[in-house]
Amino acid sequence: MDATITEGTGTPQAPPHELIWEVAQAIVVSRCLHVVADLGVADHVGDAPVSAEHLAAACGADADALGRVLRLLAAHGIFEPATGGYRHTSSSALLRSDHPTSMRAFARLNGLPVFSATFGELGHSVRTGSPALEVVAAKGLWPYLQEHSEEAMVFEQAMTAKAHADVAGVLNAYDFERHRRIADVGGGHAHLIEAILAAHHGHTGVLFELPHVGNEVEPSSRLEVVAGDFFTDPLPSCDAYLLMNILHDWDDENASxxxxxxxxxxxxxxAVLVIETVMPEGPEPHWAKPLDVVMLAVTGGRERTEAQYRSLLGDTGIDLVRTVPTATAFSIVEGRVR
Ligand SMILES: C[S@@+](CC[C@H](N)C(=O)[O-])C[C@H]1O[C@@H](n2cnc3c(N)ncnc32)[C@H](O)[C@@H]1O
Incomplete structure (x- = not known):
């Protein structure tokens, strides 16, 4: 049987033993990315090739070890080998701290102690259905981050970093003109609401966030910042509510x-604008699928199909009006309060 094509998923695949090899080893490539992002290696790579020795000296690393790690990443298109060392590819350039759409913090995220320990405990989630993170941090992610400011800083930077492309995708896909006052519920460092306000000068916004995040955001004449907890404090009255990567953090009961x-x-x-990956019904690869397992392990949340969103919204008095795809993996599930 020729197993190189389409078995199960409808997409081309490697031969069976290579596929197992590839997936079993994928963690090695990820760990190399975390470590290189942590060390800030990309900040020392410029237009001309730079040697592993030079990079190691600049980052406080061992030259042989760093060279081997860079060789692996380069085989995946992150850094490019060149005479005399390595130079940037368009992907590795995103690991620079000063890149305007830097993804360095996002690349560090899963390497943070809390997350790497959590993925080490994934078996707990699969056995029990509960988040593996509870083995590592019994109170859950949000209280953990409130108590660990360095990891919280990387987490928040990572949310902003991952949102660079998504925010542009959301703005291009959806017309916010008709919503004059918009709340960004759990809006992190306000990257989405600020981008919307920058594009729509007559609008005002409210960032509603936990105090340790909201207090870091500077309010302005058009952006109010409300520090609070969406489980216990009333939300502001607005024409539209953004929930970007919020509902997927929670099980159905808490999302409701x-x-x-x-x-x-x-x-x-x-309007209620739920911005999430929407899980396809079919077997094809989709970013929602790894993200769903991250949610299983980390928060006890999940990615959902459109039908699941329709039912979740419907049960809380919100009609699902339409689902708008964006240029990235995210869709905008638009609901309307009844
Ligand atoms: C996955 S992040 C998403 C941030 C942002 N919306 C984005 O897409 O980049 C989830 C956010 O929910 C906030 N959050 C968690 N629990 C909350 C609560 N009980 N009340 C308000 N915000 C909360 C967190 O502080 C965090 O910024």
């Missing part, structure tokens, strides 16, 4: 509580 809080604060007709 958040949606119910939105439905309570919004007037009938207020």
């Amino acid at each position: 509580r958040i949606l119910a809080a939105v439905a309570k604060s919004g007037e009938p007709g207020a």
Whole structure:
């Protein structure tokens, strides 16, 4: 049997033993990326090739070890081998701290102690259905981050970093003009709401965030910052509510509580814009699938199909109106408060 093509997923695959090899070893490539991003190697690579010795000296690393790690990453298109060392590819350039759409923090994220320990405990999630993170940090992710400011800083930077492309995709895909006052619920460092306000000068926004995140964001004449907890504090009254990468952090019961809080604060007709990956029904590879397992392990949340969103929203008094795809893996599931 020729197993090189389409078995199971409908997409081309490696022969069976190579496929197992590839997937079993994928963690090695990921770890190399985390470590190189952590060390800040990319900041020392310029236009001309730089040797592993030079990079190791600049980053406090062992030259032979770093060279071997860079060789592996280069085989995946991250850094390019050149005479005399390595230079950037368009991907490795994103690991520079000063790149305007830097992904360095995102590349560091899963290497943080809390996350690498959590993925080490994935078996706990699969056996019990509960987040592996509870073995590592019993109180859960958000209280853990409140108590670990260095990891929290990388987490928040990573959210901003991963959002660079997604925010542009959301702005291109959806017309925010008709919503005059918009709340970004759990909006992190306000990257989405600030981008919307920059594009729509007559609009105002409210960032609603936990105090340790919200207090780091500077309010302005058009952006109000409300520090609070969406499970216990009332949300502001607005024409539209953004929930970007919020509902996927929570199981159905808690996601419903958040949606119910939105439905309570919004007037009938207020828009609820759930920005998430939407899980395809089919077997094809999709970014929602690894992200879903991350949510299983880290928060106890999940990625959802459109049908699951329809039912979740419907049960809390919000009608799903349409799902708008964007140029990235994210879609905008648009609901309206009844
Ligand atoms: C996955 S991040 C998403 C951040 C941002 N919306 C984005 O897409 O980049 C989830 C956010 O929810 C916030 N959050 C978690 N629990 C919260 C709560 N109980 N009340 C308000 N915000 C909360 C976190 O501080 C974090 O910024």
